[in-house]
Amino acid sequence: MATNKNYYDILGVSKTATSDEIKSAYRKLAKQYHPDFHPNDKAAAEKFKEINEANAILSDEQKRKQYDYELEHPGMRGNPFGGGGGFGGMGGFDDILNSMFGGGNPFGGFGGMGGGGEKRPARGADIEQTIELSFLDAIKGCSRTISYNRNEPCTACKGTGAKLGTSFKVCACCGGSGRIKYQQDTIFGRTIQVGVCPDCGGSGRQVLDKCPDCKGKGYQRKETRFIVNIPAGVDKDSSLRKRGFGQAAGNGGEPGDLYLYFRIEPHKLLKREDKDLHVTVPISYKTAVLGGKILVPGVEDTIELNVPEGTVSNTRFCIRGKGVKTVNGTGNLYVTVQIDIPSKLSREQIKKLNDYEGSVSIKSCEGMQKYANSISSVYGKKIDKQ
Numbered sequence: 553m554a555t556n557k558n559y560y561d562i563l564g565v566s567k568t569a570t571s572d573e574i575k576s577a578y579r580k581l582a583k584q585y586h587p588d589f590h591p592n593d594k595a596a597a598e599k600f601k602e603i604n605e606a607n608a609i610l611s612d613e614q615k616r617k618q619y620d621y622e623l624e625h626p627g628m629r630g631n632p633f634g635g636g637g638g639f640g641g642m643g644g645f646d647d648i649l650n651s652m653f654g655g656g657n658p659f660g661g662f663g664g665m666g667g668g669g670e671k672r673p674a675r676g677a678d679i680e681q682t683i684e685l686s687f688l689d690a691i692k693g694c695s696r697t698i699s700y701n702r703n704e705p706c707t708a709c710k711g712t713g714a715k716l717g718t719s720f721k722v723c724a725c726c727g728g729s730g731r732i733k734y735q736q737d738t739i740f741g742r743t744i745q746v747g748v749c750p751d752c753g754g755s756g757r758q759v760l761d762k763c764p765d766c767k768g769k770g771y772q773r774k775e776t777r778f779i780v781n782i783p784a785g786v787d788k789d790s791s792l793r794k795r796g797f798g799q800a801a802g803n804g805g806e807p808g809d810l811y812l813y814f815r816i817e818p819h820k821l822l823k824r825e826d827k828d829l830h831v832t833v834p835i836s837y838k839t840a841v842l843g844g845k846i847l848v849p850g851v852e853d854t855i856e857l858n859v860p861e862g863t864v865s866n867t868r869f870c871i872r873g874k875g876v877k878t879v880n881g882t883g884n885l886y887v888t889v890q891i892d893i894p895s896k897l898s899r900e901q902i903k904k905l906n907d908y909e910g911s912v913s914i915k916s917c918e919g920m921q922k923y924a925n926s927i928s929s930v931y932g933k934k935i936d937k938q
């Protein structure tokens with residue numbers, strides 16, 4: 553699978569390459585390996601395909617981000633919806649990280665190269681939809697009804713556009729091959745390109761008797777509506793694919809796919825990093841000194857955390873297994889405590905605080921004692937608590 557290839561290596565650029573650097577590397581290599589200069593050279597053709605694949609990903613900001621994410625999280629491939637059992641109720645969905653970089657060549661463009669006279673009607677276009685999720689819904693999983701308008705394959709003619717039981721004639725435009733050749737002036741000079749026949753959409757045939765339901769188009773404009781079960785643990789980089797729920801191709805071609813992306817609202821307190829959750833919680837001076845139980849936000853409910861006595865500000869506690877559950881395991885909840893101080897004290901409180909401070913010896917404050925010793929030895933000055 554193409555995922556094993558490193559697209560940066562293929563283009564010979566660094567991971568931090570700018571889009572201009574990528575463009576220039578791509579042009580250089582594409583020129584070097586262009587099939588026009590290497591007729592009947594399979595290795596060069598393969599290399600050319602690879603270069604185009606790499607460029608298709610890296611030159612597209614969105615796809616590059618997704619690819620970088622996958623590079624950095626090799627374990628997340630096929631995830632968080634990976635092939636495993638957690639996917640049971642999802643029906644026709646599979647994971648885009650697999651499909652996107654797979655052999656399917658969703659980037660087209662050069663698909664016709666070297667393919668010969670293969671008759672294949674063009675595939676319908678893909679559709680993208682974004683689903684808004686709350687922070688916790690994305691973590692816990694949920695279901696959503698989604699609806700959108702698309703060209704749905706006509707059921708009466710099974711998407712062919714021909715009245716059921718009638719036949720087709722050979723396409724006059726392409727002579728039945730489904731492909732036409734045309735000249736194009738490109739940065740490499742004049743080249744012969746092979747494209748899908750515009751008359752028959754690549755099927756190589758034309759309808760004799762049009763389907764009355766769709767008037768020969770092979771599809772009908774309709775609202776598609778269904779319930780999608782969103783698995784627990786989706787993130788902003790996740791997406792789901794529902795095969796065949798994109799635009800109908802017409803001419804009997806395969807419909808495109810539906811890609812679902814997620815926009816996830818931030819949580820008031822929690823922050824997410826892959827499987828782990830992070831939160832910063834204020835605690836009082838007294839709790840820091842004497843210890844105590846505090847309430848911290850969790851996925852299902854609040855969680856009680858025991859703060860031990862003598863806790864300093866910015867101490868981080870880990871609550872194991874209270875992060876995000878994914879098929880790859882469950883993350884942790886990290887709680888950072890910060891000592892919060894009162895902003896306004898009464899005269900009486902100030903007096904009590906002064907009395908208290910005066911009663912505490914520097915010897916019982918380890919950090920302060922060490923500091924005072926250092927100041928004394930380096931600068932020769934004696935300090936007390938400060």
Ligand SMILES: [Zn+2]
Nearest residue numbers: 706709763766
């Ligand atoms: Zn029809």
Ligand SMILES: [Zn+2]
Nearest residue numbers: 723726749752
């Ligand atoms: Zn044709």
